[in-house]
Amino acid sequence: MxxxxxxxxxxxxxxxxxxxxxxxxxxxxxxxxxxxxxxxxxxxxxxxxxxxxxxxxxxxxxxxxxxxxxxxxxxxxxxxxxxxxxxxxxxxxxxxxxxxxxxxxxxxxxxxxxxxxxxxxxxxxxxxxxxLDSNTKEELKNIRIKLSDLTNQFSQNVLNATNAFALYLNEEDVKGIPESDKISAKQPDGTYKFTLHFPSYIAYMTYGENRKIRKEMYDAYCTRAPENGKLIEEILSLRDKEAKLLGFETYAHLSLATKVANEPEEVIQFLDHLAKKAKPIAQKEYKEIQSFAKKLGQGEIEPWDLTFYSEKLKKESFSYDEEIYRPYLEKETVLQGTFQFLENLLGVHFKQVQTNVWEPSVLCYDLVVEGETRSRLYLDLEVRSDKKGGAWMHNWKPHFQDETGKTELPIAFVVASFPKATESQPSLLRPSDVVTLFHELGHALHHLLSKVKEAFVSGVNGVEWDAVEFPSQFLENFVYEPKVLQLFAKHYQTKEPIPNAYIDTMVKAKNFMSAMGVVRQLEFAKFDMLVHKESPNEIRVQDILNQVREEIAVVVPPTYNKFQNSFTHIFAGGYAAGYYSYKWAELLSANAFYSFVDKGVFDLEHAAHFRKTVLEKGGSANAMNLFRDFYGKDPDIDALLRLNGIAA
Known part of the structure; x- marks a missing residue:
């Protein structure tokens, strides 16, 4: 099959x-x-x-x-x-x-x-x-070939720079680092290896007590691939030319031609509206971290201190420590519990199958709905040195019916970079890893549950880019629901379920410093939209970023921070003049999520309605119309603010 x-x-x-x-x-x-x-x-x-x-x-x-x-x-x-x-x-x-x-x-x-x-x-x-005339067509063709080469080069430069950096630390330098991260970092000679791969980087930035090493890692992380500065200039120049050849005012206008949003101004207005609500709260949050750090003897806090003191404050405010959750979030148990949750929520059954895989740790499942095998899912979840960092869903085959009436079934891959199991310890996840898993499974279900008969609009195919994150964000919100956590949060040694008090703390801590997270996303999104409204050189790119930070950011990084040089989402991925999509889609997902929560989470009738109006329809209709078919009205921004813990 x-x-x-x-x-x-x-x-x-x-x-x-x-x-x-x-x-x-x-x-x-x-x-x-x-x-x-x-x-x-x-x-x-x-x-x-x-x-x-x-x-x-x-x-x-x-x-x-x-x-x-x-x-x-x-x-x-x-x-x-x-x-x-x-x-x-x-x-x-x-x-x-x-x-x-x-x-x-x-x-x-x-x-x-x-x-x-x-x-x-x-x-x-x-x-x-x-x-277009033949000369213009030829020019357009050459631009696209060059762009595809430049964006691939951009991505490879970031990967090479990430792989090129490693710190080998002694016992003294890993003070504060959780045991599970130390086990992952331990080398045969007794040293501890920390790299710029995100699980390793974030572990040191969150828990590493040595401020000098935190700065060294921060500096290396935010100055990766300096050669990409010139590539950005070339990429933006070529994109601008491409847009103008096609009769668009700017690349931002061209990008929106395939999205739900109509004009760059409409997007900027949406981002500014959210920023206006979130920034005052983000400023309060930042002041709170500053005064907390001062109390601990740290006068001025720098960007490399932020995650560290934020984690300490979170621990003090809620007795919240991501580490205490890890023994309850063993990868295999989480996975089985997630499948149980999806069966309860959407009526989807996962049946493990043995088949050819590219790596022994890869798992494969058939998805069964109402007794019918509908699709296949591969999971590749552990970090490896030959694997690009981060997490994503890659659709291999869509659901469709060919000209002879034969139905092809969909297949997708979900890839993540979770900690590797060691001889002494299984793979233990952080709550944020579980959010990642749910997010990518949301994308996968959108693709795998499709019943559309036309390949080009089946599953995630043909879905407007600013709505493609809707099902993934919808699903990730459930990680913090007590009814969901109880299904899989069990201690990997004692098999004891996670204490209710831990769940309460986790739910309360979920929106800790959330406004700072929101303004950070808005900063990226507005920078992306503005940078694609012109054809800036490297200096102007930095000026635009500085201007956006002045308007939106509450933490202004040092001038040597060249975050843009590793912003693969927009310079090597599909998010060019579309990074706002995360927040745009979150607007839909927040409204859909609360419609489930208000019905007690598990409501099979409501779930079947969601499956049939949204997940099974893929890209076969305008995403906003599909949302209205499900929800009955337009989305409300208050649900998005509620989700982020920001008062409307």
């Missing part, structure tokens, strides 16, 4: 992709020769062959992320310009565009999903430069 994933045949995969691109071109030409093409005879097979190619590319990009090697880097880098050229040529193909317009105006048998496919495709063809 499901294909196997093979990881040891990169050259073969590359060759298959190259052949597939050629055979697709020929196949599409044969489709174009049909007289009076219809959705069924043209767009059904067209979607299928494009999806088949996308699935093959996903295999290599996935392996380049989870088994990064010189071979994977070389092959992926070799393929990128060819793929970019293929998609650019395709997107500028006037014959395909004419065929789509013909189908849109003549095929009266199309259903709502198919109408959405046509609308999206026609829009995307226009965004690809259809209708």
């Amino acid at each position: 499901f294909p196997e994933f093979h990881s040891n045949n990169l050259l073969e995969k590359e060759s298959t992709i190259l052949k597939k691109m050629e055979s697709n071109k020929e196949f599409i030409q044969s489709l174009l020769k049909q007289p009076n093409g219809s959705f069924q005879t043209f767009l059904k097979p067209y979607q299928r062959v494009q999806t088949e190619l996308g699935d093959l590319v996903t295999e290599i990009s996935h392996l380049n992320s989870v088994k990064n090697s010189e071979e994977s880097q070389t092959i992926y880098s070799r393929l990128l310009p060819k793929l970019s050229e293929y998609y650019t040529d395709l997107g500028q193909n006037e014959e395909i565009f004419s065929a789509l317009l013909h189908i849109q105006s003549t095929d009266k048998t199309v259903n709502s999903e198919q109408i959405k496919v046509l609308e999206n495709e026609i829009r995307d063809f226009r965004l690809s430069g259809v209708g």
Whole structure:
């Protein structure tokens, strides 16, 4: 029913992709020769062959992320310009565009999903430069090939810089570091290795008592990949040219053409409105940390002190210590409890299966709903040196029905960087790791529960970028619900459930310093939108960031902090002029979440309604319309403020 994933045949995969691109071109030409093409005879097979190619590319990009090697880097880098050229040529193909317009105006048998496919495709063809003269098309094509190379280079520079740094510390220097983190960092020679990989970095910044080492790590972290400063300049310049060639005022306007929000000003207004509510509270929170640090003998606090004193204050205010939760959050137990929760919440059953995987620790599950196997999920959760840091969901195959009526089932990967199990201790998670797991599973369920029959709008495909985080953020909110924690928070040695007092503390501590977190996200989002409203040089990029920090930030970092040089989300990921999406989608997720909480969390009728109106519909309709179908009205900003512990 499901294909196997093979990881040891990169050259073969590359060759298959190259052949597939050629055979697709020929196949599409044969489709174009049909007289009076219809959705069924043209767009059904067209979607299928494009999806088949996308699935093959996903295999290599996935392996380049989870088994990064010189071979994977070389092959992926070799393929990128060819793929970019293929998609650019395709997107500028006037014959395909004419065929789509013909189908849109003549095929009266199309259903709502198919109408959405046509609308999206026609829009995307226009965004690809259809209708432009051949010189402009060629220029656009070259810009896109160059951009794909530059953004890949940006990401690789950050990974290389992250891998290049390590501190080997003695016992004296790891004072305050929790035992579990010390075990992870322990080297055969008795020293402790701390790196810029996030689990290691954040452990030292949160608990390391040696202020000098905290500063050294902070400095290394925020000055990674200085060569990316020039790349940013090039990337922004090329994006601006691309937007203007397509008739958009700026790249920000081009980016919003495929999103729910309409204008950059609408987004900036939304961000400023939130900042106005959050900043005064964030300033109070910061003052609280400053006076607390002063009480402990630290006169002026610097950015490398912030997480450290914030954690100490959290401990004092709530007797909250993330470490005391870790013995109750053993990875395997959390996973099984999470599956139990999802079964209770959404009626989704996870059945473990044995199949080919790229790493022995990878797990695989089939998702069963109402007795029917609907999809497959791979989980790769532990940190490794050959794996890119962070966490993400990668969709491998979408749910769709091909032209013969055969249904293909969806497959997705969830990847994280959780602490590795050691000989003496299993993988123990922090509450924030559990939030990450729920978040990525939210993305996965959005993809895997799709019942859409058209590949291009199935699962996460075709979902507007500023709504794609809605299901993931919706799900992560449940981590703090006592009814949910009771399902999986059990001590890994004694099997005792987590004490209720711990849960109460965790819930109270959830919004500790949350306004500071909100303004930080708003700072990133506004910087992203403004930087894409012009074509700035490296100095101007810094000026824009400084200006945004002045307006929004409560903690202004030192001038040498070049955070932008490792901001992969917008310079190497899909969030360019779209980072605001996190908060925009959180608006939807907060309203949906409280609709469940107000019904006592587990309400199968309400859950079935959510599954059918949102999760199963994927990108087959405008996300705001799907939200209204579920919720019955527009989202309310008060729910977002309530979620962040900010008074409306």
